[in-house]
Structures are given as structure tokens and as C-alpha cells.
Amino acid sequence: MDNLTIAIAKGRIEKDIYRRLEALNMEKWIDRDSRKLIFTDEENHITYIHVKPSDVVTYVEKGVADLGIVGKDTILENENESEVYELYDLGFGKCKFSVAGMKGKKDKYLTSENLKVATKYPVIAKNFFKSRGQKIDIIKLNGSVELGPIVGLSDVIVDLVETGNTIKANGLEVYEDLFDISARIIANRVSYKFNYDKIQKIIDLFDSTVKASDYK
Numbered sequence: 001m002d003n004l005t006i007a008i009a010k011g012r013i014e015k016d017i018y019r020r021l022e023a024l025n026m027e028k029w030i031d032r033d034s035r036k037l038i039f040t041d042e043e044n045h046i047t048y049i050h051v052k053p054s055d056v057v058t059y060v061e062k063g064v065a066d067l068g069i070v071g072k073d074t075i076l077e078n079e080n081e082s083e084v085y086e087l088y089d090l091g092f093g094k095c096k097f098s099v100a101g102m103k104g105k106k107d108k109y110l111t112s113e114n115l116k117v118a119t120k121y122p123v124i125a126k127n128f129f130k131s132r133g134q135k136i137d138i139i140k141l142n143g144s145v146e147l148g149p150i151v152g153l154s155d156v157i158v159d160l161v162e163t164g165n166t167i168k169a170n171g172l173e174v175y176e177d178l179f180d181i182s183a184r185i186i187a188n189r190v191s192y193k194f195n196y197d198k199i200q201k202i203i204d205l206f207d208s209t210v211k212a213s214d215y216k
């Protein structure tokens with residue numbers, strides 16, 4: 001039997017993925033202490049590959065992976081988003097997209113033209129302001145985005161907010177929430193068609209870990 005390949009996003013959501021696999025007794029196939037990037041579950045015929053979050057959609061879209069597990073934010077930011085099917089909301093990795101800026105400066109945000117927006121997510125930020133008909137300049141950063149308004153690089157940021165601690169610790173406030181984010185299972189379109197039963201079985205397995213516990 002051919003294995004199904006699942007691309008797992010390394011980093012923040014990894015821990016929750018392993019908790020689910022552990023609940024299914026499927027984690028034993030993955031050596032988390034090793035530097036290996038590919039593992040095989042011989043019992044369930046699954047190959048796991050460990051990739052950067054921003055590369056998960058690429059592996060799935062190209063058909064190298066049948067399935068991928070990655071945050072909704074990363075899916076929406078990818079130019080090939082529409083080329084993959086989003087099948088299942090895993091319910092972990094929860095956070096939200098927000099617009100934030102310096103405390104007490106919200107008025108400027110609402111009225112300003114050519115707002116300078118610092119973000120790791122230029123596609124999502126552009127789409128949001130476009131839908132509102134507001135002209136903006138994007139400043140693409142790769143992290144520590146909250147610094148933008150503090151040092152005068154930008155007027156606002158578009159970023160993920162979970163606990164709100166980073167925003168607060170840096171004297172910023174949320175001006176507006178965009179939408180909620182969580183980890184999703186995505187599928188290659190062709191593979192979904194040809195491996196429907198196998199893929200459905202894997203989704204049912206993940207689903208059973210939610211029903212059997214309070215992971216959500």
C-alpha cells in the first residue's frame with residue numbers, strides 16, 4: 001500500500017500536533033530528538049515530513065505531500081492558497097489577526113490616508129485594507145513587528161495576537177480585530193480525489209482525539 005505523506009509545520013503548532021498523535025499512539029513513529037526531517041508510520045502507512053510553516057502549502061500544492069498541517073494565517077498568506085483544499089479545523093494554535101498601534105492614537109488610524117502598515121503578512125494586510133477602500137503602504141517585516149509604531153517605522157501593525165501580552169508590553173493597543181486563526185488540515189486536490197477514503201480516515205482519527213478529550 002502506498003503511504004500518504006503529511007507535511008507538518010515545524011514550530012509553534014508542532015507540540016499540539018504531537019499531542020494529538022500521542023493520543024492516537026501514532027507519535028511513536030516520530031523521533032522528536034532527532035534532526036531527521038522524514039519519518040514513516042509503518043502501521044498506518046503515513047510518511048511525515050517536517051517543513052517550515054510557510055513551505056507547507058508549497059509541498060501540498062506540488063503534490064509532494066498529500067496533506068499538510070499548518071496555521072490558517074500561513075494558508076491565507078500563500079499565493080497558491082486556492083490550489084489546495086482546506087479540509088479540517090484542528091482547533092488548536094488559536095489566535096487572531098488584529099490591527100494595532102500606539103495606545104491613544106486610534107483616531108489617526110481611522111482617518112489617515114496612506115497609512116504605513118508593518119506586517120509579516122503583506123497579502124492579508126493588503127486584502128483587508130483593500131476591502132475597506134483604504135490606501136496603505138506596506139512595510140514587510142519578518143518578526144518583532146510591534147516595534148514598528150514605537151520607533152516610527154509604521155503607523156500601525158497587522159499581526160497575530162494570542163494573549164495580548166506582546167501588544168501590552170510594548171505600549172500598543174488593538175484597534176480592530178480582523179478574523180480568527182487556528183491550525184488546519186489541507187489537501188492536494190488530485191490526491192484528495194484519488195485517496196479520498198485514506199484521507200477521510202486520517203481526518204476521522206484526528207477528529208476522534210477531539211471527541212475523546214478536551215484538546216479543543
Ligand SMILES: Nc1ncnc2c1ncn2[C@@H]1O[C@H](COP(=O)(O)OP(=O)(O)OP(=O)(O)O)[C@@H](O)[C@H]1O
Nearest residue numbers: 010011012013053071072073074093094095160162
Ligand atoms: N501568538 C502566536 N503568534 C504567532 N503564531 C501563533 C500564535 N499562536 C498560535 N500561532 C500559530 O503558530 C504559527 C506560527 O508558528 P511559528 O511562530 O513557529 O512560525 P513562523 O513564525 O511562521 O515561522 P518562522 O519564524 O520559522 O518563519 C502560526 O501560523 C499560527 O497558526
Ligand SMILES: O=P(O)(O)OC[C@H]1O[C@H](OP(=O)(O)OP(=O)(O)O)[C@H](O)[C@@H]1O
Nearest residue numbers: 143144145159160161162163164165166
Ligand atoms: O499575543 P501574544 O500571546 O503576545 O502573541 C503574539 C505575538 O506572538 C507572535 O510573535 P512570535 O513570538 O512568533 O515572534 P516574532 O516577533 O518573531 O514573529 C506574534 O507575531 C506576536 O508578536
